[in-house]
Amino acid sequence: MKVSLGPRTHVFPTPTWIVCTFGKDGKANGAAVAWGGICCSKPPCIAVSLRAATYTHGCIMERKAFTVNVPSERYAKEADYFGVVSGRDVDKFAVTGLTPVKSDLVDAPYVKEFPLALECRLAHVVELGLHTQFVGEIVDVKADDSVLAPGGMPDIDKVKPFAYDPSTQTYVRVGGVIGKAFSMGKEVGKKP
Amino acid sequence: MKVSLGPRTHVFPTPTWIVCTFGKDGKANGAAVAWGGICCSKPPCIAVSLRAATYTHGCIMERKAFTVNVPSERYAKEADYFGVVSGRDVDKFAVTGLTPVKSDLVDAPYVKEFPLALECRLAHVVELGLHTQFVGEIVDVKADDSVLAPGGMPDIDKVKPFAYDPSTQTYVRVGGVIGKAFSMGKEVGKKP
Numbered sequence: 577m578k579v580s581l582g583p584r585t586h587v588f589p590t591p592t593w594i595v596c597t598f599g600k601d602g603k604a605n606g607a608a609v610a611w612g613g614i615c616c617s618k619p620p621c622i623a624v625s626l627r628a629a630t631y632t633h634g635c636i637m638e639r640k641a642f643t644v645n646v647p648s649e650r651y652a653k654e655a656d657y658f659g660v661v662s663g664r665d666v667d668k669f670a671v672t673g674l675t676p677v678k679s680d681l682v683d684a685p686y687v688k689e690f691p692l693a694l695e696c697r698l699a700h701v702v703e704l705g706l707h708t709q710f711v712g713e714i715v716d717v718k719a720d721d722s723v724l725a726p727g728g729m730p731d732i733d734k735v736k737p738f739a740y741d742p743s744t745q746t747y748v749r750v751g752g753v754i755g756k757a758f759s760m761g762k763e764v765g766k767k768p
Numbered sequence: 769m770k771v772s773l774g775p776r777t778h779v780f781p782t783p784t785w786i787v788c789t790f791g792k793d794g795k796a797n798g799a800a801v802a803w804g805g806i807c808c809s810k811p812p813c814i815a816v817s818l819r820a821a822t823y824t825h826g827c828i829m830e831r832k833a834f835t836v837n838v839p840s841e842r843y844a845k846e847a848d849y850f851g852v853v854s855g856r857d858v859d860k861f862a863v864t865g866l867t868p869v870k871s872d873l874v875d876a877p878y879v880k881e882f883p884l885a886l887e888c889r890l891a892h893v894v895e896l897g898l899h900t901q902f903v904g905e906i907v908d909v910k911a912d913d914s915v916l917a918p919g920g921m922p923d924i925d926k927v928k929p930f931a932y933d934p935s936t937q938t939y940v941r942v943g944g945v946i947g948k949a950f951s952m953g954k955e956v957g958k959k960p
Contacts, residue, residue: 581920583811585906586884588927589781612807615815615817616899618898652947657954657957660950692778705811713775718770725935725936743922743924745948762852764849
């Protein structure tokens with residue numbers, strides 16, 4: 577039986593990404609973001625939402641660029657740290673010991689130690705309420721060569737990304753193949 | 769060392785959701801969607817992207833409503849089926865044996881057998897290119913009582929949602945706690 581939980585942001589999975597920008601002072605900063613997702617295939621675009629009160633919000637508005645970084649599970653503590661302090665107060669890269677690398681393609685840094693980074697040019701700004709949605713056109717995806725599958729694309733079980741559970745405010749694992757998309761459904765409704 | 773993969777939609781995790789609508793004929797339909805995410809906390813909003821060519825795209829434009837349904841792993845085949853055929857050609861609910869339930873709150877059906885459904889009123893339409901992004905205000909979350917934790921909120925390990933891996937076009941598992949958000953990062957940078 578279905579029960580009503582009210583108007584809430586409870587859905588699974590939501591990601592754990594670190595959105596990186598340069599500040600007015602030119603310093604690299606990052607923010608932990610769970611509100612976001614791919615939103616277009618052509619041009620490839622990704623959306624991330626931030627509150628106007630955040631430091632990163634102002635940085636994206638000013639630099640018109642950001643990167644979306646996918647942390648591995650081994651960096652869960654560092655990723656969480658990016659969500660508990662503000663770039664106005666601290667240099668999160670210095671404290672975590674992570675290394676910002678300036679993108680050659682957009683005016684934003686990415687995290688050297690994280691396995692996957694999407695370099696984005698700001699394409700749309702959508703005001704939704706408490707959050708502003710930033711749609712970035714993905715100019716390039718940078719992947720650590722250590723996480724690539726033989727075909728040259730990222731292997732999710734090497735990347736070891738994790739999701740954010742908005743219901744319990746915990747991080748949860750992602751990985752382990754269930755089946756092939758656009759394939760396993762084809763047998764549905766067919767007589768054996 | 770980072771290598772360039774080009775402009776792609778390769779990020780982890782992306783969800784596997786079934787977006788349900790009523791068609792012009794009043795029949796319930798659903799589409800598998802991996803491009804989407806929560807995009808605002810107040811009002812609570814979720815974004816899903818669909819190509820203009822899809823049947824569901826027209827249904828959302830007409831009914832100004834949709835539901836986002838989270839399938840459990842046991843329904844992976846049925847969920848995939850929703851992504852391999854068009855509602856123009858077949859009655860996906862009839863073929864899968866799943867049950868559409870008319871929402872009392874929005875002009876759209878949800879999937880009875882799936883553990884979690886978000887009922888959404890269309891709030892914004894953003895044209896991005898190949899995909900149109902539909903932002904829905906979440907009017908209510910319906911959860912199956914069998915997946916609730918003692919506190920009354922959904923338990924991700926009972927819901928057993930799964931993610932879509934755009935790199936290999938497979939479905940992968942989601943679940944198993946890594947740690948507490950807004951908490952495990954607090955020890956970063958502190959002297960022991």
